[in-house]
Amino acid sequence: MESGVFKASNLACYRGEEPLFQHVNIELGDGDILEVAGENGSGKTSLLRILCGLSPPDDGEVSWRGQPLCEVRNNFFLEMLYVGHQNGLKDDLTPLENLALDVLHSEQPSQITPVEALEKLQLRHKNHVLCRSLSAGQKRRVALARLLLKPSKLWVLDEPINALDKAGRVAIKELIQQHSQEGGITIYTTHFPLELKGAPQVMTLS
Amino acid sequence: MKIFWYRVKRDLLLAARSRNEWLNPVLFFIIVTSLFPLGIGPEVNTLQTIAPGVIWVSALLATLLSLDSVFRSDFLDGSLEQMLLSPYPASLLVLAKILAHWLTTGVPLILLSPLLAVFMHIPLTTIPLLMLTLLLGTPILSLIGTIGAALTVGLRRGGVLISLLVLPLYIPVLIFASSAVATHAMGLSVEAHLSLLGGLLFFALALAPLAAASALRIAME
Numbered sequence: 001m002e003s004g005v006f007k008a009s010n011l012a013c014y015r016g017e018e019p020l021f022q023h024v025n026i027e028l029g030d031g032d033i034l035e036v037a038g039e040n041g042s043g044k045t046s047l048l049r050i051l052c053g054l055s056p057p058d059d060g061e062v063s064w065r066g067q068p069l070c071e072v073r074n075n076f077f078l079e080m081l082y083v084g085h086q087n088g089l090k091d092d093l094t095p096l097e098n099l100a101l102d103v104l105h106s107e108q109p110s111q112i113t114p115v116e117a118l119e120k121l122q123l124r125h126k127n128h129v130l131c132r133s134l135s136a137g138q139k140r141r142v143a144l145a146r147l148l149l150k151p152s153k154l155w156v157l158d159e160p161i162n163a164l165d166k167a168g169r170v171a172i173k174e175l176i177q178q179h180s181q182e183g184g185i186t187i188y189t190t191h192f193p194l195e196l197k198g199a200p201q202v203m204t205l206s
Numbered sequence: 207m208k209i210f211w212y213r214v215k216r217d218l219l220l221a222a223r224s225r226n227e228w229l230n231p232v233l234f235f236i237i238v239t240s241l242f243p244l245g246i247g248p249e250v251n252t253l254q255t256i257a258p259g260v261i262w263v264s265a266l267l268a269t270l271l272s273l274d275s276v277f278r279s280d281f282l283d284g285s286l287e288q289m290l291l292s293p294y295p296a297s298l299l300v301l302a303k304i305l306a307h308w309l310t311t312g313v314p315l316i317l318l319s320p321l322l323a324v325f326m327h328i329p330l331t332t333i334p335l336l337m338l339t340l341l342l343g344t345p346i347l348s349l350i351g352t353i354g355a356a357l358t359v360g361l362r363r364g365g366v367l368i369s370l371l372v373l374p375l376y377i378p379v380l381i382f383a384s385s386a387v388a389t390h391a392m393g394l395s396v397e398a399h400l401s402l403l404g405g406l407l408f409f410a411l412a413l414a415p416l417a418a419a420s421a422l423r424i425a426m427e
Contacts, residue, residue: 054287055427077293086284092223093216101216104209105292130223 003029005065006154006185012059013046020046021205024060030183033176033196037189038205044189045085045158047205051187052082052156078107081152083160087143091132095123095142098131099149106150117148121171136163147175155179157188169194209294210302217306227275228310235268235315239322250327257326258336258387262380265315265340269347270372272311274365276303276355277422286359290426296419304352304415312344328391335390339383342403349407349414350375356421379406 004027011024020043028034038044050057053069053076062069064076089098099114118124121141131139140163147155155176161169173194176186180196188194193202221228242260246252280286289299319340323333354372358364386399 052291054290074293077291080291082287082291084284084287086282086287088284088288090220090279090283090285092220097216097219101212102288104212105294107293 003027005029006063008051008057008060008062010060011047011050011057011062013043013050014058022059024203024205026051026187026203028185028187028201030185031180032185033180033200034185034187035190035193035200035202036187036205037191037193037202042205044205048082048084048156048158048187048189052080053077054082079153080156081146081150081154082156083143083146083158085158085162087139089131089139089142092130094128094130095134095145096127098142099145102146102149106152108151110149110151112148114145114149117145118142120148121145122167137165137168140164141168144172144175147179153184155184155186155188157186159189159191161190161192161194209292210298213299213302214306214309217303218309221306221310228272228314231268231272231311232314232318234271235264236318236322238264238267240325243325253327254329254391255388257323257328258384258391260326261319261322261328261336262339262343262384262387265319265344266347266376266380268315269311269344269351270369270376272307273351273355273368273372274358276307276352277359281359286422286426290423296422297415300352300356300418300422301415304348304418307352308345308348312340312348315344316340328387332387332391335396336387338400339386339403342400342407343379343383346379346403346407346410347376349410352418353414353421356418356425358425359422360425379403382406 006026006028008024008026012022013020024047026034036044036047046055049055051062053062053073056070064072069076095118096114099117103110103114115124115127118127121144123138123141123145126134126138131142134142144160160172164172173196176188176194177196179186239261242256243253246256277286280289290296292299316337319337320333323336328336351368351372354368355364357371358367361367382399382402386396386403389399390396
């Protein structure tokens with residue numbers, strides 16, 4: 001078990017003059033899970049965008065395998081999977097057409113095909129329907145099917161269980177637990193604790 | 207390279223499924239150009255003098271009209287985030303977007319131009335040259351325009367700002383291209399105009415994807 005694969009030290013983010021958060025330190029190793037909690041507007045999404053490399057922190061540093069993120073961007077992106085607030089799906093494409101792009105984004109071929117991934121998330125009969133006509137929860141499932149399709153060490157998930165029904169929440173919970181057992185790292189935000197086995201680290205932004 | 211062609215194909219598929227986005231600029235081009243003979247009257251000499259300018263100005267405005275949508279929907283549905291987090295160089299992916307934009311906006315303009323040239327009484331022998339200037343010029347419009355679209359993607363009403371940013375950079379293309387057509391109609395050599403346009407095209411091709419990719423990163427922060 002390797003520790004300190006993903007580190008963030010002394011992160012700060014400002015909105016104008018006001019600090020959104022300051023002095024945030026994170027250290028995660030193989031199999032770790034971090035739950036980021038906090039009220040609406042406490043900066044959860046901003047923190048996640050900094051951690052996944054979309055925006056630079058106003059202060060502090062994020063490092064991946066001991067090297068600053070800005071120097072190892074491409075390697076980091078190969079091993080990182082971000083599912084944001086928005087699903088990143090095209091309404092005018094079918095779930096399969098949407099996911100075909102994510103398959104191309106990974107270096108190693110994934111263990112399962114897009115069809116099987118959608119089947120696992122109970123979306124099989126929707127393979128050839130345009131995403132436009134799917135419900136919010138179904139779209140969320142398509143976006144989360146990426147977790148199965150792009151083998152990644154680090155998952156950064158912004159409110160993954162948003163819009164999901166009970167079965168969907170259980171499926172995502174199991175995916176995160178399995179990922180952790182295989183040595184993967186997961187960071188997610190949520191308003192409803194996922195109640196994972198083996199208490200994850202919890203960080204509360206205020 | 208596989209990802210490049212895949213992205214171009216995907217954008218074309220999306221364009222085929224939502225026709226409004228690329229049909230509007232093309233219709234705009236046809237309408238504006240065909241209004242001139244009606245408004246000015248069928249006088250051959252007048253039309254011939256203004257024709258190259260009119261066709262090129264309409265092509266330029268039609269492209270401008272289409273720019274706001276280059277990254278807009280990707281920004282709104284989160285695809286842009288995923289694109290910037292991909293392990294491939296962002297400039298390559300942006301270039302794929304530019305190519306798709308040109309294929310859906312620039313190419314229809316080129317294909318329609320002979321018809322509009324006949325409306326405007328451009329001599330038949332000059333029409334191939336008009337198409338050639340469009341073939342060299344419209345990719346430049348797409349390339350430069352994408353930088354403007356990338357810079358304004360985070361703004362709610364970027365449309366006007368894009369025009370202000372991009373129009374000054376379009377002017378050299380407009381001048382060289384329309385004067386090439388006019389010069390050819392007078393029977394003079396246009397080699398200099400065309401080499402300048404070609405030079406501009408390669409210059410834009412080399413720098414615009416890089417500039418647009420960094421503009422996107424800044425806009426997404």
